[in-house]
Amino acid sequence: MVILSVVAALAVLALITQAGVFAVQRAHPPQGRMVEVSGATLHVLDIGPRDADVPIVMLHGASSNLEVMRRPVGERLAKTHRVILIDRPGHGWSTREQLSDSTPGLQARMIDEALRKLGVERAIIVVHSWSGALGLRIALDYPDRVAGLVMLAPVAYPWPGGVGRYNYVVTTPVIGPLLAHTVTLPLGLWLADSGAGGVFAPQAMPDGFVKDTATRLLLRPREFVANATDLVTLRAAMAEQAPRYADVTAPITIIAGDVDKTVSTHIHSQPLAKTAQNTKLIVLPGVGHMIQYAAPDLVIAEIEATAKAVTTTTASAGAANQAVDP
Secondary structure, three states: OHHHHHHHHHHHHHHHHHHHHHHHHHHOOOOOEEEEEOOEEEEEEEEOOOOOOOOEEEEOOOOOOOHHHHHHHHHHHOOOOOEEEEOOOOOOOOEEOOOOOOOHHHHHHHHHHHHHHOOOOOEEEEEEOHHHHHHHHHHHHOHHHEEEEEEEOOOOOOOOOOOOHHHHHHOOOOHHHHHHOOOHHHHHHHHHHHHHHHHHOOOOOOOOHHHHOOHHHHHOHHHHHHHHHHHHHHHHHHHHHHHHHHHOOOOEEEEEEOOOOOOOOOOOHHHHHHHOOOEEEEEEOOOOOOHHHHOHHHHHHHHHHHHHHHHHHHHHHHHHHHHHOO
16 A cells, blocks of 8 residues: 555656646747757857857856856857857757766767857857866867866866765666656755755845746756766766866966855865966955856956957967968
């Protein structure tokens, strides 16, 4: 009798989840186009003038999608720049064929292929949080693609401990998918505001953030499991790629908060600034993890400065080539 009751309860929760997925996706439809790459279909929002000198590519972190980059800074930059926002593989409206394609190295290949299909030769890559690792990997594996990196509270190194315990449970065979298809969405809808608010601390979360950024898409089973897999596999990936950071040649600007409880500035940003060749580090006092919301004007100013420097360098190189051309 107890077993039948449990099965019945799970069946009801599964139906609620399916209905919730339908409602969430209807409320937050894709805003861009789909780009097919090997192993994934990437949702890309390409905005702003196409004739701008250097495109700006924006990549979001964990537990989110491209909206967390578009809302505070992307749309403002698009007034004068071509801005390409991408849902990472498995997140938002992007899909990936294999859950195991969770590491920065694999996702860097997908992003590079998408940019090539979009006709982007070089770009300024703007990354937040988890995608700090991704931006660095793109710079390492595809250096000609990266004109500059602007990094917001980036992950760059392995760290003590791990990630939230529920991520390990969700990535456990059988148990994880069962939870993702039954309790995750109903429970997540109840906890979404408080969970997102914690990432902003000590700053306040903007009113309507969860709704405005389509954060509830994360609660869909496929994305929830993909996100957990990204998090669980990240520390080992950092141990593998961190010894290569001295090889990054692109100019890097890092903006981090000194009270970030999600990604420690002491563990990630400060060591990276000492290791990479051409790095500028800005540490904001009293600021937490969501840099693009806490200091959008500064973020935009630093991206603009990088774009200006890249354009000047490119123009100088072009003039020098003309001068020696017979």
